Amino acid sequence: MADPNARTDAPALHAVLAELSTEQANEKYADLDLLPTRDLVAAMNDEDAGVAPAVARAGDAIAQAVDGISERMLRGGRLLYVGAGTPGRLGVLDASEAPPTFGIEPGRILGVIAGGPTALVTAVEGAEDDEQAGLGDIAARDVGQLDTVVGISASGRTPYVLAAVAEARRRGALTVGIACNAASDLGAAADVAIDVVVGPELLTGSTRLKAGTAQKMVLNMLSTLTMVRLGKTWGNVMVDLKASNEKLVARSERTVMLATGADAATAATTLAAVGGSVKAAILVQLGGIRPAAAETLLAQHGGFLRPALEEARSNDSA
Known part of the structure; x- marks a missing residue:
């Protein structure tokens, strides 16, 4: 030194x-x-x-x-x-x-x-x-x-x-x-x-x-x-945050509400069904897919929400 x-x-x-x-x-x-x-x-x-x-x-x-x-x-x-x-x-x-x-x-x-x-x-x-x-x-x-x-x-x-x-x-x-x-x-x-x-x-x-x-x-x-x-945002909202405390749990729910128009109860229920993943919850709400399929579809698109949502909507309309 x-x-x-x-x-x-x-x-x-x-x-x-x-x-x-x-x-x-x-x-x-x-x-x-x-x-x-x-x-x-x-x-x-x-x-x-x-x-x-x-x-x-x-x-x-x-x-x-x-x-x-x-x-x-x-x-x-x-x-x-x-x-x-x-x-x-x-x-x-x-x-x-x-x-x-x-x-x-x-x-x-x-x-x-x-x-x-x-x-x-x-x-x-x-x-x-x-x-x-x-x-x-x-x-x-x-x-x-x-x-x-x-x-x-x-x-x-x-x-x-x-x-x-x-x-x-x-x-x-x-x-x-x-x-x-x-x-x-x-x-x-x-x-x-x-x-x-x-x-x-x-x-x-x-x-x-x-x-x-x-x-x-x-x-x-x-x-x-x-x-x-890296696809950690959707628009200008954080969709990959980790809800490690009460404030972040509330922010996760608010993010889902903001992105999808869902009410607080629906946002909380959807988040619970997908293990707290904001991305997956948005995908379930806007893509009309089951919670079990959301993480799979996100993985197929490297975690990027926008293309995953486009595919979910495309499949739904096919």
Whole structure:
């Protein structure tokens, strides 16, 4: 592991940091500590307002990444997020929310953070500089050609992330780099570069702010839009969610009601008959088929509801 106290190349490091927009001082807020609290709130909100346009400018690269990820996941591949500090935590957060939201199997979307689980709740000094750990974390998960590894780093130069992406690319995986500096080292190392340039932070160098917000927005897009491409939605409703608590049970019933026009009692009864599968319940209601046939028909269409429904309706009218 790299020694965090080692400063043998400090002048070179200072020169690199001086070139990164995420490390520069925002001249508008040189007197930040003197502002009234309401002005502080307004200043922070003004800075955040520029994040969405910055993400929009990276739209082509994000779409390219979504297409690449979904194509591999349709063939059984996985999506892995790799980061250190705030980017790593954001990756773990996004990955952990996918199974209950989209009904995808645990392990298909993974968050990997430098320093391991301890780093989720406390800083692990030197973890972001540990290139061997980055390489080892990819090897330990047996990353291969069907997988996608998304490296996340505000600066775009985190050694742990760069090493992980390089190893994943060597193994034939699709690699994506999310950074917040133009022409980042991470973008150059990856197959797809998503450089979202948000500019200097309100607090100089505090990249958990605008940079973190930008990273979260991009991760939302990658996971959500990939799940759309995998047939986990119908229209703009979630039809593969796992009803693991009372709120999600109610949401499942409401989804069936919204999609089919059924009343609450009918939606609940149909869901019970198909083991809680929202897709199957919709198929039973709109396709006029028996519950036992719904899962079979969905399986025949790779879990995609729309073509399964078209076939059910076609069979009914034949």
